[in-house]
Amino acid sequence: xxxxxxxxxxxxxxxxxxxxxxxxxxxxxxxxxxxxxxxxxxxxxxxxxxxxxxxxxxxxxxxxxxxxxxxxxxxxxxxxxxxxxxxxxxxxxxxxxxxxxxxxxxxxxxxxxxxxxxxxxxxxxxxxxxxxxxxxxxxxxxxxxxxxxxxxxxxxxxxxxxxxxxxxxxxxxxxxxxxxxxxxxxxxxxxxxxxxxxxxxxxxxxxxxxxxxxxxxxxxxxxx
Ligand code: SF4
Numbered sequence: 001x002x003x004x005x006x007x008x009x010x011x012x013x014x015x016x017x018x019x020x021x022x023x024x025x026x027x028x029x030x031x032x033x034x035x036x037x038x039x040x041x042x043x044x045x046x047x048x049x050x051x052x053x054x055x056x057x058x059x060x061x062x063x064x065x066x067x068x069x070x071x072x073x074x075x076x077x078x079x080x081x082x083x084x085x086x087x088x089x090x091x092x093x094x095x096x097x098x099x100x101x102x103x104x105x106x107x108x109x110x111x112x113x114x115x116x117x118x119x120x121x122x123x124x125x126x127x128x129x130x131x132x133x134x135x136x137x138x139x140x141x142x143x144x145x146x147x148x149x150x151x152x153x154x155x156x157x158x159x160x161x162x163x164x165x166x167x168x169x170x171x172x173x174x175x176x177x178x179x180x181x182x183x184x185x186x187x188x189x190x191x192x193x194x195x196x197x198x199x200x201x202x203x204x205x206x207x208x209x210x211x212x213x214x215x216x217x218x219x220x221x222x223x224x
Pocket of ligand 1: 027028030033036039040087115
């Protein structure tokens with residue numbers, strides 16, 4: 001069993017083709033701009049929705065999730081698949097691997113969206129089951145990274161280097177959320193960093209503030 005907070009069908013932005021995205025709850029980072037603050041706490045929590053208190057996050061088994069994911073199997077035969085996102089899926093490592101193994105059992109191509117801040121052996125095990133990897137690089141400056149996300153970037157950059165060496169054929173996309181006042185001037189540098197690796201593309205993600213109202217709904221402040 002694991003804890004997820006959402007599933008999204010027909011996504012066009014989370015890997016190749018049309019995908020079903022499974023959002024796992026819990027993240028080791030606290031990015032100041034995070035547009036899904038309800039993803040950070042690993043446990044279900046209260047959140048105001050339309051003036052009513054509801055619980056965000058629920059327990060689900062890999063079997064239940066795959067049953068829902070398989071409803072869109074027709075898209076997966078045309079290049080789509082299932083994408084695990086978060087939060088950070090590595091934080092529920094065993095559950096993440098269970099979902100990936102179940103997807104493989106049904107021949108559903110799987111992708112993973114990760115911030116890269118996690119155990120390398122888990123990431124390695126996941127990459128062995130993936131058809132595509134989306135990997136966030138937010139800044140090459142560790143002090144700045146720590147000030148805006150709560151953690152330095154050493155582990156993230158090292159994990160990326162190691163997995164690119166071990167999985168040179170796995171298609172990868174390095175994504176950079178472009179955040180005003182934080183990393184705008186680093187885009188060229190991060191793109192060059194990504195391009196040094198085989199089979200690796202680069203995508204800047206524009207900043208948006210759609211998640212800001214969620215902070216108040218969770219009783220928190222938006223600190224960017
Ligand atoms: S890594 Fe992603 S989910 Fe985690 S805090 Fe940062 S933006 Fe939010």
